[in-house]
Amino acid sequence: MNRESFERVAIIGGSMAGLFAAINLQALGFNVTVFERSKESLANRGAGIATHDQLYNALRSAGVTPTQEMGVKSKGRVLIGREGAITEKQNMRQIMSSWGLIYRFLRAQIADSDYLTEHELLEVNVINKEKLALRFKNGSSIEADWLIGADGMNSTVRQIVEPLSQPEYAGYFAWRGLINEELIDQDLRKQLTNVITFGLAPAGHWLGYLVAGENDAIEEGRRWYNWGWYRHATASSLRNHLTDRDGRYFENGIPHHLIRQSLITDMQQEASLYLAPQIQKLINLTKHPFLQGMFDVSCEKLIHGRIILIGDAAFTARPHVGLGVSKAAEDASTLAKALYSKKRKDALKRWENERKRYGQATIQWGRDLGSHIKPIGYALEADNKAEHYSSPEVLISQNASHDPSKFLAEYL
Numbered sequence: 033m034n035r036e037s038f039e040r041v042a043i044i045g046g047s048m049a050g051l052f053a054a055i056n057l058q059a060l061g062f063n064v065t066v067f068e069r070s071k072e073s074l075a076n077r078g079a080g081i082a083t084h085d086q087l088y089n090a091l092r093s094a095g096v097t098p099t100q101e102m103g104v105k106s107k108g109r110v111l112i113g114r115e116g117a118i119t120e121k122q123n124m125r126q127i128m129s130s131w132g133l134i135y136r137f138l139r140a141q142i143a144d145s146d147y148l149t150e151h152e153l154l155e156v157n158v159i160n161k162e163k164l165a166l167r168f169k170n171g172s173s174i175e176a177d178w179l180i181g182a183d184g185m186n187s188t189v190r191q192i193v194e195p196l197s198q199p200e201y202a203g204y205f206a207w208r209g210l211i212n213e214e215l216i217d218q219d220l221r222k223q224l225t226n227v228i229t230f231g232l233a234p235a236g237h238w239l240g241y242l243v244a245g246e247n248d249a250i251e252e253g254r255r256w257y258n259w260g261w262y263r264h265a266t267a268s269s270l271r272n273h274l275t276d277r278d279g280r281y282f283e284n285g286i287p288h289h290l291i292r293q294s295l296i297t298d299m300q301q302e303a304s305l306y307l308a309p310q311i312q313k314l315i316n317l318t319k320h321p322f323l324q325g326m327f328d329v330s331c332e333k334l335i336h337g338r339i340i341l342i343g344d345a346a347f348t349a350r351p352h353v354g355l356g357v358s359k360a361a362e363d364a365s366t367l368a369k370a371l372y373s374k375k376r377k378d379a380l381k382r383w384e385n386e387r388k389r390y391g392q393a394t395i396q397w398g399r400d401l402g403s404h405i406k407p408i409g410y411a412l413e414a415d416n417k418a419e420h421y422s423s424p425e426v427l428i429s430q431n432a433s434h435d436p437s438k439f440l441a442e443y444l
């Protein structure tokens with residue numbers, strides 16, 4: 033038997049990074065188990081994912097053959113001004129996929145016996161140089177030779193190994209929505225099909241596009257329209273938005289049904305001041321807008337003995353870069369190769385250096401892309417960077433681009 037089959041790898045987090053790691057490590061013969069804290073399937077998280085070659089390559093290396101069915105085709109991008117006319121246009125062919133669709137493809141590659149839900153990691157103890165003991169909230173505990181922390185932005189694993197590396201609030205959040213396409217009138221639907229639509233308001237931009245609907249349907253009439261509106265907000269305003277009418281504060285995200293109606297009404301009123309009538313219509317059609325704070329996460333080290341961080345647990349960049357899933361995939365596939373290497377120690381060192389550099393580059397690019405999201409009244413024209421990233425041409429070409437590697441190259 034080879035070395036890998038004796039080694040037990042515990043992966044914490046069964047989302048994108050965890051699944052990519054499990055698939056790649058199992059393919060190389062490691063004995064892998066994924067531990068996910070959620071009870072229900074993660075497929076319903078519902079978010080649009082912009083695809084590009086990097087993501088397709090990552091999927092192929094995980095044994096998923098990408099097809100046209102990966103999402104909804106878009107031919108280009110438009111910016112619509114306050115009065116409703118197109119003020120900037122670009123051709124950019126891209127398939128807009130969805131989080132759930134990609135998740136389901138990946139999840140299908142892992143046997144249920146190797147993917148344990150309702151396993152929230154609480155504690156890790158180092159038994160010796162080669163063995164770890166893990167304890168879960170449900171009372172179970174296991175031993176493992178390696179632990180991979182793929183548990184996202186608020187990673188428990190990162191808090192254990194690097195408690196000082198905390199998410200840093202970006203100074204804005206995103207209102208988000210998903211609308212059943214059927215609810216949108218034919219005229220507006222025609223304008224929205226085949227394009228990613230942008231709007232530019234003071235204090236943050238808006239973007240929206242069609243994605244696969246329920247059961248991954250991509251036929252006309254069964255898709256969803258996915259939108260996000262970035263809004264500048266102080267930390268106390270974010271806290272206010274994450275507090276329900278009973279005064280309960282949801283630090284890690286408020287369930288959509290608990291968001292106060294007055295905040296939604298304020299948001300709709302702001303939209304009527306700053307955004308095109310078509311965009312206002314979409315916002316008003318959204319039954320349950322939800323919101324999400326924007327944070328940057330960096331860490332000092334990815335490897336802490338036999339504990340390794342990947343995906344958003346290691347570096348979380350703002351969603352403008354559209355690289356979270358492919359970064360998670362690349363972290364995972366290159367880590368699997370390093371662990372499999374005959375010269376493992378050197379390979380892991382190289383892996384850590386390369387992935388840190390890449391993670392830091394995505395964070396810096398994300399910061400730049402968000403640099404124009406400032407309070408209402410801020411003079412963007414007096415701030416070179418903010419002015420550059422809010423210019424129509426840059427805004428619509430760089431956000432969730434079909435070729436992120438071209439822009440990221442500047443930061444590497």
Ligand SMILES: Cc1cc2nc3c(=O)[nH]c(=O)nc-3n(C[C@H](O)[C@H](O)[C@H](O)COP(=O)(O)OP(=O)(O)OC[C@H]3O[C@@H](n4cnc5c(N)ncnc54)[C@H](O)[C@@H]3O)c2cc1C
Pocket residue numbers: 044045046047048049050067068069070074079080081082151152153154182183184185186187188189206260324342343344345351354355356357358360432
């Ligand atoms: C608005 C928005 C738009 C985005 N758009 C794009 C895009 O277009 N393209 C793109 O590539 N990326 C996009 N992203 C980013 C992408 O969704 C993330 O980068 C990606 O999901 C990260 O995967 P992950 O597995 O590292 O972390 P996560 O998806 O956060 O998963 C972490 C998992 O760990 C589990 N977990 C947490 N703690 C524990 C614990 N203690 N024990 C057990 N399990 C635990 C959680 O339940 C969760 O399932 C977007 C993100 C946002 C917010």
